[in-house]
Amino acid sequence: MSEQQPQTPARDASSGRVWRLRRRVLAWFAWLMTLLYWDVLLDFLLHLLHIVIEYLELGLEGVLEALFHLEGHDAQMVTAWIGSLMLASLAGLLYILCLRRLKRRYRSSWGYFWLCLKDGAQHNWGFLSLLAMAYVGSLLLF
Secondary structure, three states, rough: EEEEEOOOHHHHHHHHHHHHHHHHHHHHHHHHHHOOOOHHHHHHHHHHHHHHHHHHHHHHHHHHHHHOOHHHHHHHHHHHHHHHHHHHHHHHHHHHHHEEHHHHHHHHHHHHHHHHHHHHHOOHHOOHHHHHHHHHHHHHHH
């Protein structure tokens, strides 16, 4: 018979706890460094993003020049238009997704907020100035 080494659950549990503690300490350290050096981190991330975008643009220009026999300036113009369209489509997609989420989240609270504004304006109508009355009156009509 071959002898098997006995497993020590205490050792496995302690290594798991140590790993969780290390992860927690690293997370707190990363959070602290982010709070203290957010400007340096933001600058680094923006530079990294700029380098990635320039690298992709350079590759796309090379492909356009090779496939369609474009000059350098023409390839740059096509690349700029492609980048602009991609940025506009990404911004539109994010706007639609965020707007849908915000509408779903604040539909009931927006109605309550509007009713509170309307009731407050109706009760305090006499104390408002003429300009404020015109503004609030135009809001109440719609």
